[in-house]
Amino acid sequence: MPPPVLSAYKRVAQPKVGENGYQECQCGKSEVLPAGWNGFNAKPLKSDIHIDHDVEIVMRDGVRLYADVYRPANSTEKIPAVLSWSFYGKKYSALDMLPMCVWKCCVPPSDLSGLEKFEGLDPEAWCPRGYAIVSVDTRGAGHSDGQICVMGTQDAEDGYDVVEALAQMDWCNGSVGMAANSALAISQWFIAAQQPPSLKAVAPWEGSGDLFREQFCRGGCFSTQL
Template sequence: MFPWRVGVPRDQTSGLEKWEAPDPAEWIPRGYAVVNIDARGSFKSDGDIHVYGTQEGRDGYDSIEWIAQQSWCNTKVTMAGNSWLSTTQWFIAAEQPPHLCCMAPWEGLGDYYRESICRGGIPDHAFWDVLMAWYCGPNQREDVGAMVDKYGLWNDYWEDKKPKLRNISVPMYATASYSTGLHTEGSVRGFQLSRSAEKWLRWTTTQEWHDIYQRENIDDLQKFLDKYMRGIDNGWEKTPRIRQSMLGYNRPSVVNQPASIYPPADFHYHTLFLDAGTKTLNKSKPTSSSSATYHAESRTDDGVAFVHKFEQYTELCGISKATLYMSTDDHDDMDVYVVIRKLDKDGRALWHQNIPMKDLPESTTPEQIPNENVWRYIGPNGRLRASHREVTQESLDGLSQEEYHKLMGPAYVYHPHTSRQPVSRGEVVKLEISLWPGGIVFDAGESMSLEVKGRLPILPEFEGLGDKVVNHNVGRHTLHTGPGHESQFFVSLREGQ
């Protein structure tokens, strides 16, 4: 499924490591014990398998407190790992186990409903159906796919699968990447919204499984752990709070640029207006009304694209927002997808290679790179079901709205998903769609393309998954621009080198 071990040579790990976890053969000589826990209901563990939520958090609490009492433990316990092993950290740390002294969530989603299985209010459990089929245990397992089909609106079940980030206060070393269809927003929310006073975020330019086993990253993690687990005065606190990276696609990426806030202070938000008549994104508003239509249920219709050419070197960083005025004559709902593409100077759409060519077999060519999201990153994307278009303020304990907006930025949109507002046929409705955090470098003469379409705009995570994704759309969608329907794109840019 994942050829060439995603660029991690076989002799770079021992085989003792669990999936997406630190390698005991690497960490025991560094002075650490590694405990890999079979979660409730998995393999020979008692009980039923739970998918995230309070139960996993409490089980993690119990595990940490048991570990702290063992004779080989100095009473200090941490957590580390990718994906599920990162996601569960949000829930476990929120339970505040007394002997958890720090955490290293290296890419993990947070709000399971909003960030994955029903992102934008659109049920999408294809990935989770495949993943859950791999799970094994003696008893039962939650059927999250059946749950989202039956309970498509927000309720207490989904609330339980949203981590209480404001309960997290331990030191944190988090990572985030763009090359995932699962974790980017959760990584940013966990870092930004936790109460931890001592926390660091490193943006990566490679895929998470490749990143976790690189020697320089292992050494970096040890420096963090030595500081908090062993009390070593090693200067870790001088590490930049944020190390920002942005993808170059067809040029070198910007890597580990120091910053104190996200996005960095020298980025500024710009409003670009969509013009359906010229298919462009412009700083000036179009003077006449126009529209563009695409076939939303088609597997081959690529929707409509709006292009903005950069006259000088420009970097994009942060969460973006598309405000679109949409209608349909064919149904009472629309599932709308948006994505930012980088175009070269000849207008060709590019993709970023998530595994460096230097780490692949010598004879590998770009054409041999699998056509999947693990390997090829398209761009920042967002989605929204029109009947879920209501917008509200997210309320978090001990955080004012002013502080919240400072942390999440002016482009972040929070939908309650608590009720359905059908669209009348022909009615033009306003859709506010946040795009996941992006980081892209544009040279002068290159362009940014905002694509709007009726199907998933990124590649499937792995082979065969694309055929399992359901398109719920019916008929055609029309996007309106110009006076009265000022569709626009709100994006954070830094212009000039």
């Protein structure tokens, strides 16, 4: 049977470094951003943050996904991870997106560091609390292999594999959670349904379990205004 939806293989345009948060792959690069760092002219960091860029995680079918890991610098204890899962781009922040929204969603730049993934948690707020924040480029997004998929079984299986891989990393205490809103909330339902053993909690907000009934055809009537 042919696939119900044909995938586009030809790139619309070559991505440009610096445009919409795009950066070249930085596999193997690690750095520490010091307290007070304010590289996006937004909210300064309150503590030192260690970043592992483009950490490779291999899926069960051999596809390679890439993640950025933000964690407290100089921590001697193993810590839990909180995963932000979406296809938006792991370096595409709320600072990039908010100008496109009405009144910038009433969020001033001073509330964000620019390290946060769009609709995800800000490492500036959570790393000082003893958490690692992990932002993933899902299948087909950013530098990750494969064809992009939005929600569904493939996304869920990849999420399972990433959760279990994170739990085994030398800085992790074996506990992984998920938290974020909208598309990043919806992905949590699918991944949690796979029951990865190391996923201890999810915190989805402004998400849905059925886009047809809860968004596009609420009450049975099609509308794009909801």
